[in-house]
Amino acid sequence: MITAGLVEALAGIVGARHVRTAPAERVTYARDGLPTHRRVPAVVVLPGSREEVIAVVRLLAAHGVPVVPRGAGTGLSGGALADGSAVLLVLTRLNRILGVDPKNRIALVEPGVVNARLSVAAAPHGLYYAPDPSSQTACTLGGNVAENAGGPHCLKYGVTAQHVLALEVVLGDGRVVELGSPGGEPWGPDLVGLFVGSEGNFGIATRIAVRLLPLPRAVRTLLADFTSLRTAGEAVSAVIASGIVPAALEMMDQSCVRAVEDSVYAAGYPRDAAAVLLVELDGGSEAAVTADAETIQSVLREHGARSTRTAADARERERLWQGRKKAFGAMGRLSRDLVVQDAVVPRSTLPDVLETIARIAATYQLTVSNVFHAGDGNLHPNISFDGRVPGLKARVDAASTEIMEACIAVGGTITGEHGVGLDKLRYMPLIFDAESLTAMRAVRRVWDPEERVNPGKVVPVHACREWSGIGTRNAERGTRNPIAPSSSTFPIPTSALAP
Amino acid sequence: MSDRGGFEALDACVHCGFCLQACPTFLATGDEADSPRGRIELMRALESGELAPDDPAVVVHLDRCLGCRGCEPVCPSGVGYGRGIEAARALLATKRRPAPLARAALWALTTPGPSRIAYRLARMLRATGLPGAVAGWGRLRFAMGMLAATRPVRNAEWGVRSPRVTADSARRTPHSALTTVLLFRGCVMDGLFSHVHDATMRTLEVNGYAVREVPGQVCCGALHAHAGLREEARRLARANVAAFGDGDGDEPVVVNSAGCGAMLKEYGHLVDEARFAARVRDVTELLAARGPRPGAPVDVQVAYDPPCHLLHAQRIADEPYRVLAAIPVLRVVSLPDAAQCCGSAGLFTLLEPAMSRAVLAPKLASLRTASPQVVATGNPGCLMQLGAGLAASGLRAAARHPVELLDESYRAAGYYA
Ligand SMILES: Cc1cc2nc3c(=O)[nH]c(=O)nc-3n(C[C@H](O)[C@H](O)[C@H](O)COP(=O)(O)OP(=O)(O)OC[C@H]3O[C@@H](n4cnc5c(N)ncnc54)[C@H](O)[C@@H]3O)c2cc1C
Ligand code: SF4
Ligand code: SF4
DSSP states (O other), rough: OOOOOHHHHHHHHHHHEEOSSSHHHHHHHSOOSSOOOOOOOOOEOOOOHHHHHHHHHHHHHHHTEEEEEEEEEEESTTOOOOOTOOOOOOOTTTTOEEETTTTTTTEETTTTBBBBOOOOHGGGTTEEOOOOOTTTTTBHHHHHHHOOOOOTTTHHHOOOTTTEEEEEEEEEOOOOOEOOOTTOOOOOOOOHHHTTTTTTTTOEEEEEEEEEEEESSSEEEEEEEOHHHHHHHHHHHHHHHHHOOEEEEEEHHHHHHHHTTTTTTOOOTTTSEEEEEEEEEEEHHHHHHHHHHHHHHHHHHHOSSSEEEESHHHHHHHHHHHHHTHHHGGGGGGGEEEEEEEEEEEGGGHHHHHHHHHHHHHHHOOEEEEEBBBTTTTEOOOEETTTTTTTHHHHHHHHHHHHHHHHTTTTTBBBBOOOTTTTGGGGGHHSSSHHHHHHHHHHHHHHOOOOOTTOOSSGGGGGSSOEEEEEEHHHHHOOOOOOOOOOOOOOBOOOOOOO | OOTTOOOOOGGTOOOOOGGGGOOHHHHHOOOOGSSHHHHHHHHHHHHTSSSSSOOHHHHHHHOOOOOOTTTTTTTTTTTOOHHHHHHHHHHHTTTTTOHHHHHHHHHHHSSSSHHHHHHHHHHHHTTHHHHHOSSSHHHHHHHHHHHHHHSSGGGGTTOOOOOOOOOOOSOOOOOOOEEEEEEEESSSSHHOOOOHHHHHHHHHHTTEEEEEEOTTOOOOOHHHHHTTTTTHHHHHHHHHHHHSSSTTTOOOOEEHHHHHHHHHHHHHHHHHHHHHHHHEEEHHHHHHHHOOOOOOOOEEEEEEEEHHHHTSSOOOOOOHHHHHHHTTTTTEOOOOTTTSSOTTTHHHHHHHHHHHHHHHHHHHHHHHOOOSEEESSSSSHHHHHHHHHHTTTOOOHHHOOOOHHHHHHHHHHTTTO
């Protein structure tokens, strides 16, 4: 129970200025980057150090009050929302880069450090942090760890999980554990791997050691445009089949291109194209990258590109990328409200799936724009609508579900990088049977036996075990990603994480 | 003007968060309620009536907004934050009287009679040298530092050499046909920065503009609009349109204060005077359109700090650099995060000193690293804020308007001989 005494004690730890109880202040934390979900937290606390985080979590544990960590609130699944029974722990003030070690190419950061700022800090050493979610100028590394964030360049370099070496985590009862080692030599089970992507369900990351990579010596960015969505989808598979691994391979459809071109991030994408592909190649030498770029350019033309062009300089490259990265925000221009889906399909099915999505959009008379990580088959259909129109939201939900079902039907899954959070709870039973869901919950309970950290997210509790409908059918079809039930004595080492 | 009074400009917000890191107050507190996205949430709730305009928490977080509009140019969705916050402030103003300090400042700085006396007293105080001597961090000492920063400075004072070239290269203006432009004088600019007006007129003339004075003009109304006093702002706007609009009324109106320029360019929204708004030009726009003509070398290291109301509100980025580039030898050092506000924001520095200083701190830190001799910026508030901040933190650099530097260069070139 959250009492006045508890609020006072919280203020005693972080200072009264950093405890928010006024309704107006709490309302500003009621949403994340997917504004269709709204929950007003009971109290908002903004700690200024890891010590304060630990003290706050211990205090809340003693009172049996749930806690929800939050970074920048750019998540797209409602993961960082807390309801009136919980305290929202905002980590934006923990924003120090504790150290960059250029020799070993490691950085140690607090969780509130904004993704793009780490690369800026590493640049003088010729290094950068590779995972680049489109939200990188806003989102935090803590949020990236929790969501196992991906980004355009993760096609070649891997998602967040491939770049986190070690973590310091505060568990729900306030105990502090250290996972992994900054040296990157794993021993025992890969607990860092388990924690990354746990959506704030396993604990709160308070320190993160990440790998930095040397900035590529040579880069080419190509823009190709197509007169049909299907050809563009087929060209994606052709590029991958060429054997060259692009650093990034992104696709935008016409509606998305037009929104970007109307915005301050206009990049010069052709407005009349049905779709554009952005392909980046990088490597250690100009000659090799130029040769790759030429090969890819001819592959694209052979597969129906109307025209292709190469960014002339770093400035144009930046412009082409900014357009892509701000596309989600730009689609805000189309209508008052926007929901974005996140699904992964086998790359070869892209042309069919895109057509199916267009058909669903037409059936429900909705504007659906596509911008996505084509190389990974990670789709992001965006539905624009005006939530004030009666009945429209229900139509949007129905179309979303139908799109998701279509993706699952071709062997896809319900999230590529945005996580399950609140928004995708409803889809979990579509791909996991009751037993798998129970197993997931059991794993979670090893870390957080009371389910006190970010409760009610990721695993639809009602669907565990007692829930059998679709789950059984899936089990017969062969469920994807079954997770074996774990024992409840999961070893968590407390080895030292040297700063 | 729509019947929603400006709130409609916020409709496009989709909560993406791209504006967070562009917001100086969010960077200072890390609190969503001090961010553009959080404030938009508050303003929407104000409009819908879910939150009341006298809710203390709403008032605190909206008051803490600098109005710097750093959140606008980064917004992919094209949210008109500036128009939204002005609508919200007008709504707040229906439930409260502006802070006594704000009232007093508006009265002393912008009303014709009293302000003349106030500025005269201020100039007398400034002439004693006392404000410069006591400049520091306390509220009063910071204010003294701000006043000291309005003093005209000469290159020689900060050890800059500008060799005088021979007099026969001196030609006042190479242009035969002069374009007439009308000078907007403003209130603070006129009262404390008349030397910048002089420099503006001289440098424009060298570049082929004939500068004409316009009687009957008044304060632009920006400070009133920011304080939520829309009707007063409208009254001033109409007076200015009348003063500048006579005759054919299509000569450019030249402004050297970014805050005033931004406001004058908003007259289309404020009083439906889009034609007037379209005539308004920052002095650097006019100079850059003519090159500007190169002057004599000035050996000085300059950091350019763009005023928010120039960069974000008017989207003028390159022109001030072109003005500085017309000065041979002068070196421009770059400031990281230069696009961030300095915390001046009109009366904000007086009304919200704690937040204002918190926003100023990172700016001073990057100035300490860059260690220029001059910080160039084209807005009176920024000149005063930066000048006071530099003095209080013991940094030896002067805050000056870019046209002052060009003026020195032209003087050295003998163009005024
Ligand atoms: C315009 C836009 C583009 C995007 N593009 C991409 C993209 O390309 N790729 C991609 O993967 N995502 C993308 N996202 C989604 C989002 O930015 C990422 O999920 C990001 O990782 C969230 O970070 P955050 O700091 O905003 O976290 P929040 O939204 O604040 O939180 C997300 C989750 O992380 C948890 N959490 C936060 N901090 C911690 C911590 N320290 N310890 C434990 N749990 C924590 C929260 O409880 C919550 O469940 C995009 C979002 C937007 C708005
Ligand atoms: S960048 Fe624009 S759309 Fe995105 S949260 Fe900020 S104001 Fe809203
Ligand atoms: S105007 Fe400036 S202070 Fe106000 S919300 Fe926008 S960026 Fe922040």
